[in-house]
Amino acid sequence: MFKVKCPHCYHTIDRRLLWFVCTGHPVAGSEKCEKRFNRLRQNQTGYRVEMYPAFGPTRPLWRSPSRWWRTPRTARCPYCGGQTGQHLCPRCNTPLPSGFGRGSSPLIAIAGARSTGKTVYLTVLTYRLQHAMNTRFRADVLPVGDDVTDWLKTNQRLLFENGDLPEFTQQPDGRSEPLIFQWRRRSSRLRRRFRTDVISLLDTPGESLSTRTRADELQYLGNVDAFIVLLDPLSLPGLQQKIKVADGTPIAEENALQVLSQVTGALRRREGRPEETLIDKPIAIAFAKIDLLREHLGADHALFRQETEDPWYDETAGEALSTSMRGLLHEWGAAELDIHLESNYQTYRYFALSSLGRQPNYAANKIAQEGVSPQRVTDPLEWLLTYYRLIPRRKTRG
């Protein structure tokens, strides 16, 4: 019950044993600490930076009963006596968001083949998280860390202001830094209290799942709490013949079943799970780019239903959409996908979304002139967040 995962290095840490970092404000009469290059942080995360001294708890746990339940909120720097409230991960020395370790901190991986639209999806999803989910669920949403803020700024400007589609994502080691957000909201049980949780979103290219076979490399996968597997509907062989697509339309490099089997395989290898049990991590199967299907299915199809503004996740509508998606899979001759999920996962649900809402101009590598009009991009995230009680869910009728 004291175990939490560092959102930066994915190691499991004890939330009573968090480290601190000096803030560079000494007590009167002491000399100011100096910033030094932190080797541990670079080794663990690849991030090279100079920091004030990092330090851990000075007394063992059994000697300090106040820490049996949680880390103290503040500590004094052993070098300059200055007070600090900034927690660090003991394994990678990266600053942790305030409130870390008290709420939940789900790490959600977005997996999918190259060219499925993961980078575009993450850009639009995080934008909606900051500008739509926050007001809808009355949550204060803040990006955590300078590199996260930079990523958001760069990618959002590129897409929403310049209208450019992302360049090919280069991830030589197959792992990127997670995008971390603090999510602070009134507690649903104790209305006068607020609770702070941490949401981490991680881009996981499909090819990295198939090549990263060494156990330590798969370490982070075991620490992923939930998956959003993004699939390109055009990569379903049965659908390719049914719809006409413009020249230059990119198609994911691997088909949907291959991507899913990679995720399943990696999870099984990582956990050494016997084949006869089901994987219990919730997995959202999201078909991206459904704007491409509008003509084929007709704009009135259930897949294109309006989004709601209710401050809860609508369980009934979510299930209904998942059922119609399952029906379509069977129609398109992709029943094996459904069978794979049913035979490997305890909890899964289908989603259909479009990050851009319209077909881009492929030749120019630009979005459509009308701009971006995302459809249902936050559905999978909302569904997953209900599992951690970050947002409420309701069943409705009709």
Ligand SMILES: Nc1nc2c(ncn2[C@@H]2O[C@H](COP(=O)(O)OP(=O)(O)O)[C@@H](O)[C@H]2O)c(=O)[nH]1
């Ligand atoms: N029609 C349509 N195309 C999309 C959408 N999102 C992404 N794409 C296309 O997919 C391409 C690849 O997107 P990207 O995010 O770079 O894919 P990644 O390799 O999975 O990160 C983009 O250049 C777009 O052409 C969408 O919502 N609708």
Ligand SMILES: [Mg+2]
């Ligand atoms: Mg990408």
Ligand SMILES: [Zn+2]
């Ligand atoms: Zn100090």
Ligand SMILES: [Zn+2]
């Ligand atoms: Zn860490």
